[in-house]
Amino acid sequence: MKLIYDPTSTSSRIASFFLFDQNVEFEEQIISIADGEQYTAEFSGINANAQVPVLVDGDFTVAQSSAIIRYVALKYEMPVYPAELQARTRVDEAVSWFQTNFHVFHCVLLSYTHILPPLLALEAKTLAAMRAIGAQGSRKYLQVLNDRMIGDSEFVCGSEITLADYVGAANVTLGAFADVDLSAFPNVLRWLATLRERRGWNLAYGDFERAVAARQRPAAA
Numbered sequence: 001m002k003l004i005y006d007p008t009s010t011s012s013r014i015a016s017f018f019l020f021d022q023n024v025e026f027e028e029q030i031i032s033i034a035d036g037e038q039y040t041a042e043f044s045g046i047n048a049n050a051q052v053p054v055l056v057d058g059d060f061t062v063a064q065s066s067a068i069i070r071y072v073a074l075k076y077e078m079p080v081y082p083a084e085l086q087a088r089t090r091v092d093e094a095v096s097w098f099q100t101n102f103h104v105f106h107c108v109l110l111s112y113t114h115i116l117p118p119l120l121a122l123e124a125k126t127l128a129a130m131r132a133i134g135a136q137g138s139r140k141y142l143q144v145l146n147d148r149m150i151g152d153s154e155f156v157c158g159s160e161i162t163l164a165d166y167v168g169a170a171n172v173t174l175g176a177f178a179d180v181d182l183s184a185f186p187n188v189l190r191w192l193a194t195l196r197e198r199r200g201w202n203l204a205y206g207d208f209e210r211a212v213a214a215r216q217r218p219a220a221a
């Protein structure tokens, strides 16, 4: 099994954190989206969207980070995707929520407007409006995550880690690029601290955390 990905990509970190953390044996093929390596004929042949991550398992290829981790969890019958119908549906519900409700506001409108060149090139007024709408939605959904989804639990769907935590971690941490302050969401902070202690964290998030730290380092006088 091979994962084609870029450690600087949010969607890639969903798949890489999951695979490293769950100790799945896989080959890594790293491509640089900043250098446009997703547009080669070879890669576009694998994923017509020209996006990472992609998983290759023999003759089978699958894109979409949440489909990738679901495929691997089902292939190996992992408890991170519970077999029991209602527990499984809770995980599906949370994954879908992170990738739609949460992602649009917290990631696209709020965070990507601080880092993606095509968005940074927009008029200042447009950019400010997008960030403001994003910030409002981000606060609303962080409150839901804090109070209703994590609550007193250790993970998003209860006392055991599930696919939803791997999806959630990548989405929530992206807010660092927009200086999102999580101090009003103590359950979210506790959950992230738990995830940071896991074996797969540094392997998947090392480059990301260094990029965030470099961005926050004060400029030399």
Ligand SMILES: N[C@@H](CCC(=O)N[C@@H](CS)C(=O)NCC(=O)O)C(=O)O
Pocket: 009, 010, 011, 012, 033, 038, 050, 051, 052, 053, 063, 064, 065, 066
């Ligand atoms: N919904 C997809 C999103 C994939 C995606 O947007 N990947 C981005 C990096 S996070 C990418 O490859 N961008 C390069 C491009 O669009 O040129 C998933 O979850 O895998």
